[in-house]
Amino acid sequence: MAHSIAPSLLAADFGKLNEAISEVNKSSASLLHLDVMDGQFVPNISFGIPVIEAVAKVSTKPLDIHLMIVDPDRYLSTYAAFKPEYLTIHLEASTHLHRSIHRVKELGCKAGVAINPHTNIELLKDTIKDIDLVCVMSVNPGFGGQSFIENTYDKVIALKKLIMENNSNTLIEIDGGVTKNNAEKLNRCGADILVAGSSVFRAPSIVEAITALHG
Numbered sequence: 001m002a003h004s005i006a007p008s009l010l011a012a013d014f015g016k017l018n019e020a021i022s023e024v025n026k027s028s029a030s031l032l033h034l035d036v037m038d039g040q041f042v043p044n045i046s047f048g049i050p051v052i053e054a055v056a057k058v059s060t061k062p063l064d065i066h067l068m069i070v071d072p073d074r075y076l077s078t079y080a081a082f083k084p085e086y087l088t089i090h091l092e093a094s095t096h097l098h099r100s101i102h103r104v105k106e107l108g109c110k111a112g113v114a115i116n117p118h119t120n121i122e123l124l125k126d127t128i129k130d131i132d133l134v135c136v137m138s139v140n141p142g143f144g145g146q147s148f149i150e151n152t153y154d155k156v157i158a159l160k161k162l163i164m165e166n167n168s169n170t171l172i173e174i175d176g177g178v179t180k181n182n183a184e185k186l187n188r189c190g191a192d193i194l195v196a197g198s199s200v201f202r203a204p205s206i207v208e209a210i211t212a213l214h215g
């Protein structure tokens with residue numbers, strides 16, 4: 001199965017967001033990835049509700065909202081109101097993961113769970129059947145343009161094994177340092193969705209960069 005591409009708007013020129021989103025709309029991307037950062041869970045602040053509201057009005061691609069925030073339960077209904085395809089929370093930020101997953105689904109979204117590079121996938125064992133998407137961070141979250149962590153390949157293989165052993169339909173998303181040089185290997189390891197920021201929005205052509213990531 002070929003992987004899908006979800007360009008990460010965090011890497012776009014914020015002075016030209018309309019133009020960037022328009023290019024993504026014309027591309028073969030399956031989703032538009034939005035990183036919400038609060039400066040507490042991660043050492044950076046990105047964009048919040050007003051920007052996402054504006055993005056939702058012009059994007060023809062389904063939204064993939066990734067909450068890199070503390071106490072995400074407080075804001076689930078707020079972000080679900082934008083009707084994203086996926087609403088993802090971090091395992092490390094969730095006190096009651098099972099309850100949070102089901103709350104996301106009650107709000108009409110597919111539930112995503114993100115895990116940081118140091119987090120063991122075995123912590124997902126008890127909830128894997130309930131999760132629609134696992135977002136594997138392949139860089140330390142907080143900033144775009146970081147180098148890909150090579151151990152990610154082994155992590156994806158192990159996660160795919162966990163999914164299959166539990167007869168789950170969970171998709172695997174990779175977020176961080178994705179380029180055309182590692183996209184195909186990630187696909188072979190079991191990745192379904194590749195989040196790409198710098199390699200898309202800093203390329204001469206956004207549309208062509210997304211096409212290249214398909215391999």
